[in-house]
Amino acid sequence: MxxxxxxxxxxxxxxxxxxxxxxxxxxxPFIAGEDVYHEGKNLTTERFYELLTGDTVLRTSQxxxxxxxxxxxxxxxxxxxxxxxxxxxxxxxxxxxxxxxxxxxxxxxxxxxxxxxxxxxxxxxxxxxxxxxxxxxxxxxxxxxxxxALLSIVYVGVEDLKYLKRGGRISGAAATVGSILNIKPLLVIKGEKVEPFATVRGSKHCKKREVEEVLKAAQGFLDAGRKIWVGQAGSFPDEADIEEWKKLGQEAFPTETVFYDPLSYSVSCHTGPNAFGMGVSVRWEPGMKN
CATH class of the missing domain: 3.40.50.10440 (Dihydroxyacetone kinase; domain 1)
Structure with a gap:
């Protein structure tokens, strides 16, 4: 076949x-006002972030x-x-x-x-x-x-709380206090939900915590005799920020090929620019036992 x-x-x-x-x-597809865009066709990265950070609310669709x-x-x-x-x-x-x-x-x-x-x-x-x-x-x-399917986990760190507020995931008061205290939420995606995992002071510490959590998950898979995939993503408009994030991932997994992709637009709509994600999953092999 x-x-x-x-x-x-x-x-x-x-x-x-x-x-x-x-x-x-x-x-x-994504909807901005009366306009409908399609990721990778008539919606470039530059235009996506222009819409995301502008006054028009950008909505996800299917x-x-x-x-x-x-x-x-x-x-x-x-x-x-x-x-x-x-x-x-x-x-x-x-x-x-x-x-x-x-x-x-x-x-x-x-x-x-x-x-x-x-x-x-x-x-x-x-x-x-x-x-x-x-x-x-x-x-x-x-x-x-x-x-x-469930032999995987993703963590996402959020830089700007206003996008979680816009999506109704945190209150306006929480967003204001978090911004004042430089709090960065760390979210976890496992299976069917995006859930809060931890709050960390500052982007540097949030990235470090994220890498630590992915390392823990990866070690659990490896201890069970599995092979793994490791990947990173980000909604960084700045190339220098991308390279810095990629370096952290490769240093954490020196023997693995660590893929990097732009964070999918559906996730970025809720996290805003400069969010950073990292995930690990079990690699399929013929005859593997689950």
Whole structure:
């Protein structure tokens, strides 16, 4: 069977990289006033941050059934089947919409609930590529992905509290006090929720704490005899900040290839600019026991 692998832009995988990997990426839509943008198509990084930091409230949305069907129909002209890996069902309605739409495709489209977003969502797409190389069908790939979905964790540090306030995740009073005291929230994403994990004084200490927590999680996976993926992300407009963050990650994991991606726009909408993420997940291997 010739299987197409499709994900969405919450994975951090760009259209150019998707072409190199031999996969397809469904752009996520964003709404600013009366305008609709699509990540990686008519919404560049520069324009995204211009909208995010401006007066217009930038809202996340999900691909329409028509957009999904158009991509799937085009792929099925060249492929026997499709594996679609959207963002976690607990964070978006895309998974549910895709499952309903897939019912019209007579078993040729499998939709996997990877229970992930951003950094570790990228990891599961790379795992899917390994599964395809190993000869698994779309159904078998979906089953394997859902078995290892929760063997991952992401931490995100937030620089500017006003975006958490805007999204209703913290009160106005908490945002004001936090800004005065230079408090930086550290969030955790595991499975279906984005939850507060810790509060740390200052960005430098928050980054250090984040790396420490990822190291702990990674060691737990390694102690269980697993191989791992390690990744970083950020919503840094400044290239120097990106390089500084990447350096911290590579120093923490000197023997691993540490990927870096821009933090997905869906996450950045809630965290604002200069947020920094780091995550680790178990790497899929043929015959692995979960």
């Amino acid at each position: 010739k299987t197409a692998i499709v994900t969405d832009s919450n994975s951090g995988i760009s259209q150019a990289e998707a072409e190199k990997l031999g996969i397809s990426v469904l752009p996520m 691909p329409s059934p028509g957009e999904m069907a158009s991509l799937w129909d085009n792929l099925l002209e060249s492929y026997d089947e499709i594996l679609f890996i959207p963002m976690s069902s607990g964070l978006s309605g895309t998974y549910t919409s895709a499952r309903l739409l897939a019912e019209d495709y007579d078993g040729r489209v499998e939709v996997a609930d990877a229970r992930r977003i951003s950094i570790t969502m990228r990891h599961i797409v790379l795992d899917a590529l390994a599964m395809r190389e190993a000869g698994l069908s779309a159904r078998e790939m979906r089953e394997e992905i859902e078995k290892i």
